[in-house]
Amino acid sequence: MSGWPTSTRQWRVAQRPTHLPQLTGPDATFEMATVPLPSTLHPEQVLLKTLFLSNDPAPRGWIYKDLEPERLYATALNQGDLVRARTVSEVLESTSAAFKPGDLVVSMTGWTDFFIVSSKDVQLAKPLPRGLSPSHHLGFFGVSGLTAWQGLVVVAQAKPSDVVVISSAAGAIGSIAVQFAKRYIGCKYVVGIAGSAEKCEWVVSKLGADACLNYNDPNFVADLKQATQGPERAVDVYFDNVGGSTLDLLLTRMARHGRVAVCGLISMYNQPKTEAYGVKSWFDVVSMRIKLEGFVVYDVWNRRSEAADLLIKAVEDGTLVVDEQQETVRVASFEEIPKVWLEIFGRSVSGKLVTKFVG
Amino acid sequence: MSGWPTSTRQWRVAQRPTHLPQLTGPDATFEMATVPLPSTLHPEQVLLKTLFLSNDPAPRGWIYKDLEPERLYATALNQGDLVRARTVSEVLESTSAAFKPGDLVVSMTGWTDFFIVSSKDVQLAKPLPRGLSPSHHLGFFGVSGLTAWQGLVVVAQAKPSDVVVISSAAGAIGSIAVQFAKRYIGCKYVVGIAGSAEKCEWVVSKLGADACLNYNDPNFVADLKQATQGPERAVDVYFDNVGGSTLDLLLTRMARHGRVAVCGLISMYNQPKTEAYGVKSWFDVVSMRIKLEGFVVYDVWNRRSEAADLLIKAVEDGTLVVDEQQETVRVASFEEIPKVWLEIFGRSVSGKLVTKFVG
Missing domain, CATH: 3.40.50.720 (NAD(P)-binding Rossmann-like Domain)
Incomplete structure (x- = not known):
């Protein structure tokens, strides 16, 4: 494709914090890096461009200072690791029959402009009822x-x-x-x-x-x-x-x-x-x-479709409500990603905090 | 009967403690009293003489200072109340066909020489395997x-x-x-x-x-x-x-x-x-x-016979063991009852702490 990116920016763990994560200074929790991207895909891969980032407390646990890794329910994030987060992304290129350029997908990519991932780790972001934004795949329906x-x-x-x-x-x-x-x-x-x-x-x-x-x-x-x-x-x-x-x-x-x-x-x-x-x-x-x-x-990951279907149906028939306060969207540049994430500890957000990533 | 007692001594709650219960001084937790006993029994009652007292942490909860009574799983003990405890007693007199003088029984009487109680609140202390003392009805089989x-x-x-x-x-x-x-x-x-x-x-x-x-x-x-x-x-x-x-x-x-x-x-x-x-x-x-x-x-009180039968059988067949360290017996006068009870917080006791009451 004409616009194939040759590199991507990433936010990585600079050091695991003991107290509130820091944005700047000698104790900064995160650091930016730029890494090259492969110029072709292996079979059954997709190249993704990040559109929305989910902001959750979970990564705070994954970077918990002094935690023994086996006490964690997910892989710990160590110094140099890309910060994991669920995203809604656009498929730019695909070697999988299940996805085509332009599709919107949900996956666990992270704080990165672009990401190459196996197609089996990606779910299609199906249209939501009542014209809701696909960002709600990270919150209400996710x-x-x-x-x-x-x-x-x-x-x-x-x-x-x-x-x-x-x-x-x-x-x-x-x-x-x-x-x-x-x-x-x-x-x-x-x-x-x-x-x-x-x-x-x-x-x-x-x-x-x-x-x-x-x-x-x-x-x-x-x-x-x-x-x-x-x-x-x-x-x-x-x-x-x-x-x-x-x-x-x-x-x-x-x-x-x-x-x-x-x-x-x-x-x-x-x-x-x-x-x-x-x-x-x-x-x-x-x-x-x-x-x-x-x-x-x-522990209920294998039931996520069941729950999503239940939620979609309940919103369609009016039992459950998704209104404008159910989601707080912050439009952010790449540099602002950690700052937006830190808002989840600041107690001012209503509903799900989503970053709308504008590059 | 010739030996019918006209009164009984009782240990009562003097004041509900905040910290470790006190034996003496202005903050003493318990106080002795002597109260008259009725000279006859109503129908379906027994007159009991205390032989063994069970020493448990539970009464510490029942006299918990500032506890709201509805947060407790049993009736709270307030100032002036007889201290409740499970006992093995001897039946002195009975107006129930189920009990006769000389029977040993288990019941919730308390820190008292004698007690008159409804026969429905009393269980016969059946003989235990391997010649074990009836005091084990308060611990291992209780x-x-x-x-x-x-x-x-x-x-x-x-x-x-x-x-x-x-x-x-x-x-x-x-x-x-x-x-x-x-x-x-x-x-x-x-x-x-x-x-x-x-x-x-x-x-x-x-x-x-x-x-x-x-x-x-x-x-x-x-x-x-x-x-x-x-x-x-x-x-x-x-x-x-x-x-x-x-x-x-x-x-x-x-x-x-x-x-x-x-x-x-x-x-x-x-x-x-x-x-x-x-x-x-x-x-x-x-x-x-x-x-x-x-x-x-x-919460499993209705299954206590099932558990006791299981325990008796397991001791009979040697699966479970009751040896001399399974029970610590303190021979005590009436005055010494609270002091013996306090030993459960002192961490020196092995197995069940039982008071053998010698009047």
Whole structure:
């Protein structure tokens, strides 16, 4: 082809951080590199051009300083490794009958302009209902939706009689979990936790939660106790995206035999373990017979089509909603990719944070 | 009858403690009282004389300062309440056809010389195999054995392919759990944790553990890592009796999809929650998909005969062992009852701590 690129820029790991990743200075977490690209494809390969990048907490775990690699659910990223991320890309060239130039695909490529990958590691980005942008393959119809489904349906086995609390309720996964709980499963009482009154308004009015509490409000602890007071409001399922003090507090609000789906620990990723928040409510774990279970989306990876089909159908028939707050899109140059990613720890984003990459 | 007592002494709660219960002084946790006894029984009652008292951590939870009563799995003990404990007693008088004077029975009476109770709350203490003392109805064939069975079989669902670690392995429940894991289920590798070299020797040589580590040894952390190193030794089941830093450490040693049966928190009972040890290893909970579940013996209370029969048969056929270290008996006067109970927090006891009450 005429426009075949001879090289690609990549963001790589410069050093594994102990605290919050740094953009610049001697402790910079990432570094840019330019590497040559092969001028031809092997059989069953595709050459991809990055269009959208998914921004997730997961890479923070993959670059966790001092983590033993075997304690990780995915391959760790070491110094010099390309930062992995899921992307929506355009196929520029293909030696696979399954893909042709111009196709949009979803794959795990990373922070790179271009990428050559085996066709078996690429999925076609089929058109989404209601004219939604293909970027939603990274969020609602992708890993975020699959994770929300897994946590509520597979792990917590939420049912209509359950009281459910969901933290990061305006976040990429939580905002789908709230809808799953209330609008799909029909749980009797669903409480979201989010970081502003504006987010809480969205969680209640659009996502369907019965209540949403602002953890930045000085009355948050009292409000949560009030919302979960009495046997009719004791928490059967806590979908935990944050860990830390919120988890500690929720353990004291669980119903007997309550279940905690431990999805993520956004409050704890940027500290070395020695400085991390320690969860103290173990008396409640025993006394109330609480079950806590960590989970990772790769355990249901073989069911991602099933979940995506379910989500597409639910959006088509109006059971679930994808509105403009379900996704935050940042238009970014290559240089800005790490800065946009860091926003996921800044708590200002609504829904899924996607980078629209403009070269 | 000629010896009908007109009154009984009782130990009652003087005040609910925040830290370690106190025997004397202005903060004394317990106080003695003498109360009159009725001179006749109602229909279907028995008059009991206490012979053996069970010493368990549970009452520490029931007198937990500032605990909301609805967060407890049993009725809380408040100021003035008789301290509840399971006992082996002798029937002095009975208006029930099921019991006659001289029978030995097991029931939940407490720290009292005598007690009048409904016959439906009393079980006959049937003779035990191998001439064992009826005091073992309080431990091996009673609540301790039932709890060990529940934790391993019902909660953790341990199977022969599992690597199992058990803390308080020389304690009342742990010492039975070790035998269950190794000698009954036949788990492939069983590691005990106990507080002295002498206890560890017993855990390995008599109870059947493959290894036992002394948590008071300066090399304990390194020894535990060594004992659980590599994929063949990653911990599938942790039977947790202690909580705290040991739980935190074990979370970093669990296999993928490992299960933690959270039975007790002996390291954490004597602190207010604000001062309690905080468990930090949540990254492992997610990354390794660990399942933690608190449990309480009352959830399998209706299966206690099934478990007792299983235990009796296993001791009769030699699968499980009850030797002299399985029970520590303290001969005590009424005044000494609280002091003996406090020994369970002192870590010097082997097996079940029973008070032989001599009036």
